[in-house]
Amino acid sequence: GAVVSQHPSWVICKSGTSVKIECRSLDFQATTMFWYRQFPKQSLMLMATSNEGSKATYEQGVEKDKFLINHASLTLSTLTVTSAHPEDSSFYICSARVEIYNQPQHFGDGTRLSIL
Amino acid sequence: AQTVTQSQPEMSVQEAETVTLSCTYDTSENNYYLFWYKQPPSRQMILVIRQEAYKQQNATENRFSVNFQKAAKSFSLKISDSQLGDTAMYFCAFMGNNQGGKLIFGQGTELSVKP
Numbered sequence: 001g002a003v004v005s006q007h008p009s010w011v012i013c014k015s016g017t018s019v020k021i022e023c024r025s026l027d028f029q030a031t032t033m034f035w036y037r038q039f040p041k042q043s044l045m046l047m048a049t050s051n052e053g054s055k056a057t058y059e060q061g062v063e064k065d066k067f068l069i070n071h072a073s074l075t076l077s078t079l080t081v082t083s084a085h086p087e088d089s090s091f092y093i094c095s096a097r098v099e100i101y102n103q104p105q106h107f108g109d110g111t112r113l114s115i116l
Numbered sequence: 117a118q119t120v121t122q123s124q125p126e127m128s129v130q131e132a133e134t135v136t137l138s139c140t141y142d143t144s145e146n147n148y149y150l151f152w153y154k155q156p157p158s159r160q161m162i163l164v165i166r167q168e169a170y171k172q173q174n175a176t177e178n179r180f181s182v183n184f185q186k187a188a189k190s191f192s193l194k195i196s197d198s199q200l201g202d203t204a205m206y207f208c209a210f211m212g213n214n215q216g217g218k219l220i221f222g223q224g225t226e227l228s229v230k231p
Binding site for chain 2 (some may be wrong): 032034038041042043044046049091093095097099102103104105106107109110
């Protein structure tokens with residue numbers, strides 16, 4: 001149980017385009033989803049927290065207009081990287097969680113984003 | 117603010133031997149949760165083991181066990197009978213009781229299991 005699907009797993013696109021990444025909880029309803037960015041050999045950096053039906057809460061230093069997050073249902077959250085540039089190239093990981101006191105986050109397999 | 121520190125950037129161990137990864141944290145909370153996640157080269161984040169702070173008994177999952185020292189704010193991971201498939205980055209993580217499920221990660225320890 002507790003499977004999180006993230007799609008696509010790898011995307012290459014031209015500078016200036018927008019890229020959408022989907023995160024789905026397949027067998028549970030996720031009250032909260034998280035989006036992370038990870039550079040090689042480094043830890044996960046939390047970008048934002050999203051709750052179904054409300055606006056995402058962004059961490060300090062993360063551009064809201066660059067990284068658009070939508071959490072339209074209890075099983076789907078999307079991250080859109082708008083007008084992507086080479087410096088946005090990174091590994092993006094989502095996670096999902098049920099809002100019960102001791103439940104951990106369950107992670108998707110990540111998306112490798114390469115901007116040319 | 118809570119912090120999590122993993123002081124060993126890299127470690128290696130021979131296959132079948134035992135290795136311990138260190139993790140310390142800082143918090144003023146009394147109830148919280150601690151986790152170890154594994155990230156193999158495929159980069160998938162896998163939950164290895166979890167510990168609830170109010171439980172004194174150390175958590176165990178097959179070859180993986182923790183040494184939870186609440187007073188010292190220490191949460192080390194012991195891997196017994198290391199296998200080649202244990203090669204991965206290991207992240208220690210803290211979750212407060214009233215933080216909306218947000219995880220605070222350590223810097224990670226890259227473990228190499230050698231044949």
